[in-house]
Amino acid sequence: MRRESGLDTAAKLGWSSIDLEHVRPDPALLPPLEDAVAAGARARWRPVDEQDGITPRLLAAVTPTWPYPAADWTVAGSGADGFRLACHAVARAGDVVAVAEPTDPLILETLRDLRIRIVPVTCDHEGPEPASLAEALARRPVAFVHQPRVAVPTGLSVSRERLAGLAASLDGLTVLEYDALGPLSAASPMSLGTLLPDVLHVRSYCHAYGPELRSGVVAGPAWLVERVRRLRALDTTWTGRILQDTQAFLIDDPDTGALLRQARTRYAARRAALAAALRAEDIVVHTTDGLGLWVPVADEIRALMSLAAQGVSVAAGSRYHSRPPAGQHVYVTIGLLPDDPGLAITLAGLIAAAARGRP
Known part of the structure; x- marks a missing residue:
């Protein structure tokens, strides 16, 4: 049986159904209340x-x-x-x-x-x-x-x-x-x-x-x-x-503490997978901690439009500055990114093309 690829997963989910713009926790990784x-x-x-x-x-x-x-x-x-x-x-x-x-x-x-x-x-x-x-x-x-x-x-x-x-x-x-x-x-x-x-x-x-x-x-x-x-x-x-x-x-609660550590591990794996895929595309990102990646781009507006054309919504880097910055970025959140290395590779390809200003 053929293993489902990241592209298949993306097609099934639809990029617009994956929030890569807002910093949100994964409901599946929150503790029961x-x-x-x-x-x-x-x-x-x-x-x-x-x-x-x-x-x-x-x-x-x-x-x-x-x-x-x-x-x-x-x-x-x-x-x-x-x-x-x-x-x-x-x-x-x-x-x-x-x-x-x-x-x-x-x-x-x-x-x-x-x-x-x-x-x-x-x-x-x-x-x-x-x-x-x-x-x-x-x-x-x-x-x-x-x-x-x-x-x-x-x-x-x-x-x-x-x-x-x-x-x-x-x-x-x-x-x-x-x-x-x-x-x-x-x-x-x-x-x-x-x-x-x-x-x-x-x-x-x-x-x-x-x-x-x-x-x-x-x-x-x-x-x-x-x-x-x-x-x-x-x-x-x-x-x-x-x-x-x-x-x-x-x-x-010790059980909640264990779940929190598991959540950190899952988020770190998502962040690392996307960062590695971007580096393979010669896009340099620094993965340290948190629920997103700060990705350099040649032109923010063109990058946002290119990704939007693929159904991918990420955050404009200018929103994170009070005035126009020297360099341009987009912010890609990973909180709701599925645990699928193939999907991370596919997404990185789209981001890399957008970052270089290519359609």
């Missing part, structure tokens, strides 16, 4: 839970993996919600904020929505470049925003040496950190909070445990966390103790 929800439902109600923001059980679960000893903690409706609140807490319309780029479009869109002016800081393989940061600091920003580990879209984490250099330059400035993948990252947690006092760290748990729990944690200096807590109190939403303790169960 039945036991976790049951554990959350048994949470004892305390009148101050809503006021405190974070339940004792969730606080106990997240503290051991936090990259620095934070003075205060609260929760948000997701990592995106937490970052939005953090921005509100440190900046007002018209303020300048320095942002390490390329970066998650969520960060740029949030700042633009708040009418905050963005000054980009370019990054290399170790993180934000010192010379670019110095130029940005000359604009007198009120805060610096970066992704310390597994940055979207590059998948790179800031090196320990670079963190130390950044801390020397950023002393006295508020720092916002966004950890989009949270415990799904293979890299260890890291933060400028180990070196600086005014660091507000936002971590999302949605990609690791599923978006249904709407879980994000915000921690840092007490004065900043209190601002976040008060801003959220003005909203109509809040994260109840059942959802929080459901999240805490998943973080502490």
Whole structure:
């Protein structure tokens, strides 16, 4: 019997049915929630839970993996919600904020929505470049925003040496950190909070445990966390103790931990297969971590149109910059890419042709 090829698989699935544009977890790799929800439902109600923001059980679960000893903690409706609140807490319309780029479009869109002016800081393989940061600091920003580990879209984490250099330059400035993948990252947690006092760290748990729990944690200096807590109190939403303790169960549960490690392995295999296939096509990509590949192209618009003609939708690299970048890229996510080496080879061929500007 003939083995089904990647091309057969693509024809059967249809490229348009495979989301290669948005950073989304594979539902098949998320942990079951039945036991976790049951554990959350048994949470004892305390009148101050809503006021405190974070339940004792969730606080106990997240503290051991936090990259620095934070003075205060609260929760948000997701990592995106937490970052939005953090921005509100440190900046007002018209303020300048320095942002390490390329970066998650969520960060740029949030700042633009708040009418905050963005000054980009370019990054290399170790993180934000010192010379670019110095130029940005000359604009007198009120805060610096970066992704310390597994940055979207590059998948790179800031090196320990670079963190130390950044801390020397950023002393006295508020720092916002966004950890989009949270415990799904293979890299260890890291933060400028180990070196600086005014660091507000936002971590999302949605990609690791599923978006249904709407879980994000915000921690840092007490004065900043209190601002976040008060801003959220003005909203109509809040994260109840059942959802929080459901999240805490998943973080502490050994079986869920094993499933999370398996998910990391599966994602890494998908990422490595596509990266190897692209390198075979002489397209250089750096596969490190995360749910996508940052692919250089000759012309972004032509590449997007070429892939769209094949039914393939990927993300425009310009979305990850606040202004036109020096080089052009597309972002190809692998979260929902099927575990099929043949399909990865076929996809790499399409991407390579598009990257070179050929139809």
